[in-house]
Every structure is written in C-alpha cells, then in structure tokens.
Amino acid sequence: xxxxxxxxxxxxxxxxxxxxxxxxxxxxxxxxxxxxxxxxxxxxxxxxxxxxxxxxxxxxxxxxxxxxxxxxxxxxxxxxxxxxxxxxxxxxxxxxxxxxxxxxxxxxxxxxxxxxxxxxxxxxxxxxxxxxxxxxxxxxxxxxxxxxxxxxxxxxxxxxxxxxxxxxxxxxxxxxxxxxxxxxxxxxxxxxxxxxxxx
Amino acid sequence: xxxxxxxxxxxxxxxxxxxxxxxxxxxxxxxxxxxxxxxxxxxxxxxxxxxxxxxxxxxxxxxxxxxxxxxxxxxxxxxxxxxxxxxxxxxxxxxxxxxxxxxxxxxxxxxxxxxxxxxxxxxxxxxxxxxxxxxxxxxxxxxxxxxxxxxxxxxxxxxxxxxxxxxxxxxxxxxxxxxxxxxxxxxxxxxxxxxxxxx
Numbered sequence: 002x003x004x005x006x007x008x009x010x011x012x013x014x015x016x017x018x019x020x021x022x023x024x025x026x027x028x029x030x031x032x033x034x035x036x037x038x039x040x041x042x043x044x045x046x047x048x049x050x051x052x053x054x055x056x057x058x059x060x061x062x063x064x065x066x067x068x069x070x071x072x073x074x075x076x077x078x079x080x081x082x083x084x085x086x087x088x089x090x091x092x093x094x095x096x097x098x099x100x101x102x103x104x105x106x107x108x109x110x111x112x113x114x115x116x117x118x119x120x121x122x123x124x125x126x127x128x129x130x131x132x133x134x135x136x137x138x139x140x141x142x143x144x145x146x147x148x149x150x151x152x153x154x155x156x157x158x159x160x161x162x163x164x165x166x167x168x169x170x171x172x173x174x175x176x177x178x179x180x181x182x183x184x185x186x187x188x189x190x191x192x193x194x195x196x197x198x199x200x
Numbered sequence: 201x202x203x204x205x206x207x208x209x210x211x212x213x214x215x216x217x218x219x220x221x222x223x224x225x226x227x228x229x230x231x232x233x234x235x236x237x238x239x240x241x242x243x244x245x246x247x248x249x250x251x252x253x254x255x256x257x258x259x260x261x262x263x264x265x266x267x268x269x270x271x272x273x274x275x276x277x278x279x280x281x282x283x284x285x286x287x288x289x290x291x292x293x294x295x296x297x298x299x300x301x302x303x304x305x306x307x308x309x310x311x312x313x314x315x316x317x318x319x320x321x322x323x324x325x326x327x328x329x330x331x332x333x334x335x336x337x338x339x340x341x342x343x344x345x346x347x348x349x350x351x352x353x354x355x356x357x358x359x360x361x362x363x364x365x366x367x368x369x370x371x372x373x374x375x376x377x378x379x380x381x382x383x384x385x386x387x388x389x390x391x392x393x394x395x396x397x398x399x
Contacts, residue, residue, distance in 0.1 A: 005293060006254075006255060006264065006265055006266045007266065008247070008250045008251045008253075008254045008255055008266060009251055009255060009264065011247050011250065011251075012247040012248060012250070012251045014247075015243055015244040015247040016244070016247075018240075018244075019229045019232060019233075019244075020228050020229060020232050021225050021228060021229070022229070026220050028290065028293075029219050029220060029290075030218045030219060030220070030221070031251070032288070032289065032290045033218060033219050034218075034248060034251060034252070035251065035252075035255060035264060035289070039252050041217075042248060042251075042252050043248070043249065043252060044214055045214040045215070045217075045218075045245075045248055046244075046245040046246075046248040046249050047245075048207070048210050048211040048213075048214040048215075049211060049233060049241060049242070049244055049245040049248075050242060050245050051207045051210065051211075052207045052208055052210075052211045052230070052233060052234065052241075053233070053234075053238050053241050053242060054207075055205075055207045056205060056207055056208060056234060065205065065208065065234060066205055067205045067206065067207060089231070090231065090234070091227065091228075091231045094204060094227075
C-alpha cells in the first residue's frame with residue numbers, strides 16, 4: 002500500500018526527477034503545494050506550461066528565446082566582431098549577468114563527452130562555422146573549465162585559428178572570495194601558470 | 201532589462217517560492233524543464249493540477265485524502281481505541297511509514313504559536329473532543345518535540361486526562377545512528393531523564 006494518496010505520490014515522483022531534489026525535499030514541496038492557496042499552487046503549473054509553450058531556440062545563436070531571432074542577436078548595438086561560445090543557454094545568462102560582454106553568443110548545446118557519444122557532430126559546430134562570415138574577428142571560448150569543456154575548447158581553437166581569427170579562452174585561477182589553502186591543486190596550478198604582473 | 205526571457209523569469213520566481221529552493225536551484229530546475237521533453241515537463245504541471253483538484257481533507261481526521269472519509273478512517277481493521285494526535289498530514293505519513301501504529305489519527309492543523317496568533321481556537325481541538333465518544337481509550341500525543349509542539353501537548357494532556365483517558369507522549373531521546381558527543385544538551389537531558397532499565 003502506498004503511504005500517500007495516488008496523486009500526492011505522483012507529484013512527489015515528478016518533483017524528485019528535478020535536479021537537486023531528493024525524495025525528502027519533493028515531499029516537503031508537495032505538502033507545501035497542498036498548504037498554500039489553490040491559485041498560488043496552480044501558478045507554478047501554469048508557469049511550467051507557459052515556458053514550454055513560448056520558449057524555443059534562437060535560429061541564429063541557439064539561446065533560448067521567446068522571439069526569433071533572440072533579443073541579443075537582434076540588438077544592433079552589440080559588437081558583431083566578438084562571438085562568445087558557450088555550452089548551454091544558462092551560460093549565456095551567466096555571462097550576461099556580468100554586464101561585461103557586449104558581443105554575441107553561440108550556444109553549442111553541450112561539450113564533448115565520448116562516453117555519452119557526444120562528439121563534434123552532436124554539437125552546433127557547423128552552425129558556428131556558418132556564422133563566421135568575415136565580420137567576426139574574435140572568438141571567446143567560454144566552455145566549462147572541466148575535462149569536457151577543455152577538450153571542446155581545444156578542438157574549436159584548432160579549427161578556428163587557421164581562419165585568421167583571434168581565439169581566446171576565459172581566464173582560470175582562484176575564484177574571488179575563496180581561501181588559497183582550500184583551493185584544489187589544479188586550480189592553484191592554473192593560477193600560478195596564469196599569474197599576472199602588477200604594474 | 202531582465203536577464204531571462206519573461207516566461208523563464210516567471211518560472212524561476214514561482215519555483216523559488218517552494219521551500220528549500222533558492223534562486224540558483226530554481227534556475228537549474230527551470231533549465232532542466234526546458235531541456236527535457238515537453239511531455240516530461242508537462243507531467244509535472246499536470247501532477248500539481250491533479251493534486252489540487254483531487255486532494256482534500258478527511259472530514260473525520262483532517263488528513264489529506266482523495267476520498268472522504270480517508271482510507272485510514274474507513275479501515276475497520278484499525279484499532280479504534282487509540283488516537284494519535286499530530287500537527288500536519290505529513291506527520292501522519294511519517295508515523296504510517298513505521299508500520300508500528302495501527303490506530304487512527306487526528307490532524308490538528310498546526311501547533312500553538314502565540315506570535316502568529318495560533319491558539320486553541322485555530323487548531324482542530326473541538327473536532328478532536330467530538331471524536332472522544334467512549335470508544336477511544338488512549339491518546340498518543342505526537343506533536344513535534346519543539347517548544348510549540350510541547351506547549352500543545354501539555355495543553356491537550358490537561359484537557360483530556362480528566363476524561364479518564366490514557367494520555368501518552370512519543371519518547372524523546374537520542375536519535376538512532378547519532379553520536380552522543382554531537383547531541384544537543386536538551387536532547388541528552390531528555391535521554392538521561394527518560395533512561396530505561398535493561399532487564
């Protein structure tokens with residue numbers, strides 16, 4: 002006999018499928034959804050439906066958007082000579098939040114992962130090459146600083162350097178606010194290798 | 201300018217309202233909901249709608265249920281002489297999972313919280329008294345082992361002892377699998393006070 006009523010059990014199961022939500026948290030959220038007003042609970046359901054109804058991928062940069070091309074690709078004021086290559090739409094948001102980058106983006110849709118069968122053909126690399134129409138002068142490789150992201154960045158750098166483009170990679174080093182003695186060896190090694198002269 | 205598209209922003213806001221979900225987790229879940237298939241994403245929305253459509257409170261014990269009276273109240277095989285008093289429906293589930301209790305429940309709907317204006321009139325105490333029809337012999341007070349739960353239990357004990365009922369309280373002490381030297385003082389005090397002779 003299931004402990005919960007069928008629809009509560011279903012809700013807990015569905016919630017548990019979300020990243021970072023275990024069964025205990027799912028249970029807590031399910032009971033919260035039963036405790037708050039019906040209008041409040043349904044507005045979460047509606048938000049999920051709306052997002053799947055309205056959001057699609059930009060046909061130019063493959064970022065998520067509600068209009069095609071996306072607001073960033075459509076913005077004439079953005080620098081069209083710099084292209085920032087990221088793995089996922091959430092990475093676009095992360096870079097945008099800094100307010101420091103004024104170029105355009107290209108979302109690969111992931112990084113190389115041979116064990117999951119993800120190689121160059123599974124990423125949007127052909128679409129990236131098609132965008133290099135002469136206007137683009139610099140490529141910033143902003144894939145993740147892990148094995149998969151590094152492999153992808155190395156591959157893309159080799160592919161694009163012969164085209165006469167400036168290819169850069171995001172700096173790696175100690176994160177701000179961290180403790181030196183708590184940094185892992187690889188990060189500290191990169192920080193030493195990439196040390197910058199104070200002038 | 202919002203960083204995300206409007207419907208993604210709305211979804212993140214709605215997700216952040218759930219207990220234990222901050223903005224970072226909400227963002228992660230929102231992107232997960234965009235990544236998985238539409239069918240999978242919508243099944244979470246449907247689960248929320250169904251739960252609010254089908255689940256209501258049992259008119260006898262006030263546990264959440266899809267049929268009234270709830271399966272526990274309807275079950276003739278359960279011991280009708282023992283009533284377990286809990287604060288919330290999730291507490292019913294917790295006790296049920298032990299498989300150790302075969303009586304019935306009464307859900308108070310909370311515990312005393314003077315600062316939030318929750319006193320005896322805000323809890324389902326009249327409904328509890330109405331259920332004490334002579335069949336019930338023992339009351340197990342299973343409110344939470346915190347200030348509010350203790351105050352509620354003390355109040356209910358004083359109310360029901362004059363009725364000739366056996367009133368018990370869940371044992372308090374060291375949780376199984378814990379470390380003695382990590383136990384807080386109050387818990388350890390209760391464990392000493394409530395020590396049991398080994399025979």
